[in-house]
Amino acid sequence: MSEQESQFILILFGGIFFAFFMSLFVVAIVVLHRQRQVQNQEKLKQLKADYDKMLSDIENEIQQETLSHVGRELHDNIGQLLSLAKLNLNSTKPERQAEGKEFLNQIIQEVRSLSKSLNLDWVESISVDDFISGQLNRIESTGFCKTGIESDQSFNQLAKDQKLVLIRVIQECLNNAIKHAKPTELSVKIYQNGVARKIEIKDNGEGFDTSLASQGSGMYNIKKRMETIGGKLEIDSKIGVGTLIRLQLPTQNKTSLNQP
Amino acid sequence: MRIDETTLQVLFERSDHYLKLMLFFGIAGWIGFLFLKKEDKTNPTMVYSLGILLHIAFYEFLASILAAQQINNHWVYNIFNGHIGSILFLLLIRSLLKKKIHRRIVLYFIAALLLISGALHFNGIASLHDGGEYIALVNTVFILSSCSLYFFELITMDENLAINPLKSFSFWITTTILFYISSSFMIYISYVYLYTNHIELYYMVSEIPRHMSLLCNFLLCFGIYSQVIKQRFELEIIHV
Numbered sequence: 151m152s153e154q155e156s157q158f159i160l161i162l163f164g165g166i167f168f169a170f171f172m173s174l175f176v177v178a179i180v181v182l183h184r185q186r187q188v189q190n191q192e193k194l195k196q197l198k199a200d201y202d203k204m205l206s207d208i209e210n211e212i213q214q215e216t217l218s219h220v221g222r223e224l225h226d227n228i229g230q231l232l233s234l235a236k237l238n239l240n241s242t243k244p245e246r247q248a249e250g251k252e253f254l255n256q257i258i259q260e261v262r263s264l265s266k267s268l269n270l271d272w273v274e275s276i277s278v279d280d281f282i283s284g285q286l287n288r289i290e291s292t293g294f295c296k297t298g299i300e301s302d303q304s305f306n307q308l309a310k311d312q313k314l315v316l317i318r319v320i321q322e323c324l325n326n327a328i329k330h331a332k333p334t335e336l337s338v339k340i341y342q343n344g345v346a347r348k349i350e351i352k353d354n355g356e357g358f359d360t361s362l363a364s365q366g367s368g369m370y371n372i373k374k375r376m377e378t379i380g381g382k383l384e385i386d387s388k389i390g391v392g393t394l395i396r397l398q399l400p401t402q403n404k405t406s407l408n409q410p
Numbered sequence: 411m412r413i414d415e416t417t418l419q420v421l422f423e424r425s426d427h428y429l430k431l432m433l434f435f436g437i438a439g440w441i442g443f444l445f446l447k448k449e450d451k452t453n454p455t456m457v458y459s460l461g462i463l464l465h466i467a468f469y470e471f472l473a474s475i476l477a478a479q480q481i482n483n484h485w486v487y488n489i490f491n492g493h494i495g496s497i498l499f500l501l502l503i504r505s506l507l508k509k510k511i512h513r514r515i516v517l518y519f520i521a522a523l524l525l526i527s528g529a530l531h532f533n534g535i536a537s538l539h540d541g542g543e544y545i546a547l548v549n550t551v552f553i554l555s556s557c558s559l560y561f562f563e564l565i566t567m568d569e570n571l572a573i574n575p576l577k578s579f580s581f582w583i584t585t586t587i588l589f590y591i592s593s594s595f596m597i598y599i600s601y602v603y604l605y606t607n608h609i610e611l612y613y614m615v616s617e618i619p620r621h622m623s624l625l626c627n628f629l630l631c632f633g634i635y636s637q638v639i640k641q642r643f644e645l646e647i648i649h650v
Binding site for chain 1: 561564565568570571575576585588589592593596600608611614615618
């Protein structure tokens with residue numbers, strides 16, 4: 151074999167080896183990319199399943215809350231009205247009977263509004279502002295504390311899933327305030343600050359140590375739920391002074407899992 | 411340098427499919443670019459693709475004219491291929507990168523390439539009339555490093571997980587640049603030895619980077635036309 155031939159063979163094999171090595175590198179990159187793609191798809195599926203489960207949990211919780219409310223209303227309000235109507239209608243006096251009929255009309259109105267709350271369609275039709283106002287009115291009417299709301303209606307544009315989560319979060323925050331803080335005043339402020347929309351729930355109750363609160367699962371769940379719709383939750387509380395809960399959502403939500 | 415009829419006659423007699431195809435890709439790419447939408451004409455990937463096609467067509471034509479006149483054309487390859495061409499390839503790869511830090515690194519590579527080249531020429535280590543081994547080493551290192559940045563992004567960034575690399579222009583062009591530059595480098599470093607001792611072997615081996623270069627230019631041209639096809643026929647062949 152001449153020197154030129156051996157040189158040629160050396161370069162040829164070197165070139166083949168080099169090309170093979172480079173091709174292997176590129177193929178490895180593609181395979182690695184595919185593997186990551188599959189892993190990511192599985193992760194997304196899992197996240198979607200978790201999100202759906204969370205929504206279903208929230209729906210159940212809202213249904214439970216609604217049923218308790220309906221139960222209370224039936225017992226405390228409609229039951230009383232029915233008794234009064236019965237008493238009045240049993241009377242022979244025409245003015246008492248007219249009063250009884252009035253009570254019946256009132257009962258019909260109450261039952262209508264209660265039946266509307268039994269399925270979750272109301273979530274779609276109600277605005278966040280109206281929901282909060284309703285909750286605050288209920289709290290005030292039961293004599294727990296004074297309430298107030300201030301809003302620039304910046305939460306009026308929300309997707310159904312986001313609204314469902316937000317409503318449940320607000321409900322839990324208000325329930326927590328009444329159950330644990332025992333405030334004399336409870337106020338809600340809704341406003342937009344740049345690219346963020348905020349809801350501030352403030353009470354002048356007992357307050358708590360925020361470092362201890364993070365260990366509890368209640369606040370952790372609320373925080374997690376806000377994160378799933380692309381929001382944030384901040385708590386500022388001082389013992390003896392009160393608590394401020396700030397719920398924050400971006401104006402254009404991109405991170406919601408139902409809108410990939 | 412004077413181009414007379416004899417020079418052009420010698421040039422056309424000597425020019426093989428390589429030069430003709432390079433000129434063809436340059437003209438075809440330019441025509442394709444004219445059909446692009448206004449916003450695509452400002453897309454850096456499209457601009458650098460066309461820049462590379464026209465640039466290579468220009469310097470290969472210039473080098474062939476010089477060769478036809480039997481004038482040393484090393485300086486053409488050293489300036490236009492070793493420097494300007496490498497910078498255009500680096501800018502093309504930079505336009506395919508997504509992370510700011512990586513894009514900045516490529517700019518540093520370009521600055522380093524110019525600085526090192528300046529230092530080599532200033533100290534007399536390299537010359538515009540030599541085989542261009544040192545400059546080839548420097549630009550190969552930087553271009554291959556930039557290609558690595560692209561592959562790194564491809565497998566690490568979440569937003570790249572949504573794309574299919576086999577249908578992506580950026581993947582194929584980066585892979586072709588990787589093969590083209592590394593095969594050219596092999597020739598550049600053995601250029602003097604092969605040309606002096608085994609000229610036949612040199613011509614055989616130099617066919618590899620020439621064909622890789624043709625493939626690279628074909629892909630750049632195809633990248634421009636795939637955008638035209640996508641706009642005109644609403645058919646997406648590859649993602650550009």
